[in-house]
Amino acid sequence: MAYQLQLLRNLIERHPERAGNLELHVAALEQSIEQLPNTCLASVRTIFEAAQASIGLQLNIEFGRDGLPGRMTKVIEAFDFSMTDHPDGDKIHEELSALIKGIEETTTALARLSNIPNMRHGGALDWAVLQRQHAYMLGGLCDALVSFLLDVVWSRPSNEVEEPSGPAYELEGDFNDSIDSEYELVEIAGSSFEPSRILFNLDRTQYEAALVEWRLANPADAEEEAAA
Numbered sequence: 001m002a003y004q005l006q007l008l009r010n011l012i013e014r015h016p017e018r019a020g021n022l023e024l025h026v027a028a029l030e031q032s033i034e035q036l037p038n039t040c041l042a043s044v045r046t047i048f049e050a051a052q053a054s055i056g057l058q059l060n061i062e063f064g065r066d067g068l069p070g071r072m073t074k075v076i077e078a079f080d081f082s083m084t085d086h087p088d089g090d091k092i093h094e095e096l097s098a099l100i101k102g103i104e105e106t107t108t109a110l111a112r113l114s115n116i117p118n119m120r121h122g123g124a125l126d127w128a129v130l131q132r133q134h135a136y137m138l139g140g141l142c143d144a145l146v147s148f149l150l151d152v153v154w155s156r157p158s159n160e161v162e163e164p165s166g167p168a169y170e171l172e173g174d175f176n177d178s179i180d181s182e183y184e185l186v187e188i189a190g191s192s193f194e195p196s197r198i199l200f201n202l203d204r205t206q207y208e209a210a211l212v213e214w215r216l217a218n219p220a221d222a223e224e225e226a227a228a
Contacts, residue, residue: 003033005139007147008047015154020209022150025050029139037135041120044142045110046216048072051146053212055153062171072107076100079152103145110141169200175214176200 008026012019029043045068052071056063059078063071082093117123119130130138169176176196183195200207 003030003136003139005030005143005147007143011147011151011154015150017205018150018154020054020205020212022047022050029142033132033135033139037132038129040135040138041110041114041130044138045114045120047142047146048107048110049216050212051150053215054208055149057208057211058153068111069104069108072104075149076104103149106141106145110138169197172211174218175211178214178218179210 005026008022012023012026025043025047029040029047032040032043048068049071052063052068052075055061055075055078056071059075061074061078063074066074076097079097080093081096083089086092114120118127123129176194179196179199180194185192186195186198187193196207199210
């Protein structure tokens with residue numbers, strides 16, 4: 001039986017309208033675990049980065065040049081675990097937040113591991129690489145942690161998740177410029193419109209998916225982030 005990231009696949013089934021291209025990332029990781037376990041760390045990191053970018057867009061988190069661990073810290077800080085219908089709701093939030101601090105430590109270790117030669121890139125041909133048991137462990141961590149983070153955001157009532165607004169578009173200048181340089185201005189009745197703004201206003205889901213892909217393909221100081 002082929003290896004499956006069951007929690008993430010279950011999440012995709014429950015939230016198809018939010019999943020975007022998550023299934024493609026999941027399939028790539030499953031394939032690497034089964035066929036090329038020495039490459040699985042790159043797929044694991046990619047899923048973590050894509051999840052952080054997606055959550056950041058939905059919760060309006062500004063990451064700047066934060067590395068993988070720094071982005072995870074901001075994601076966790078943005079979560080609200082309090083229970084308004086419980087007398088100790090604030091205490092519950094405090095203790096649950098402390099409980100998931102382990103996710104930050106795991107992400108930091110993942111970033112450091114992925115920066116060691118031959119774990120994700122570089123290294124000599126005769127150096128040791130990750131084996132299948134390592135791939136299963138990394139796949140399991142990714143399945144559990146990423147599905148949890150996305151589920152926390154995607155399961156909120158729609159009025160608790162703020163849709164990206166006008167200012168969010170302005171914060172993505174480099175990405176918008178990349179779209180506008182690839183496609184021509186759209187002219188309607190004598191008025192001209194930027195392709196990026198049209199995509200943002202008319203198909204927010206596709207804009208978000210394209211932004212996630214662009215961020216993964218154009219990391220800022222990628223090696224410094226990996227070591228951060």
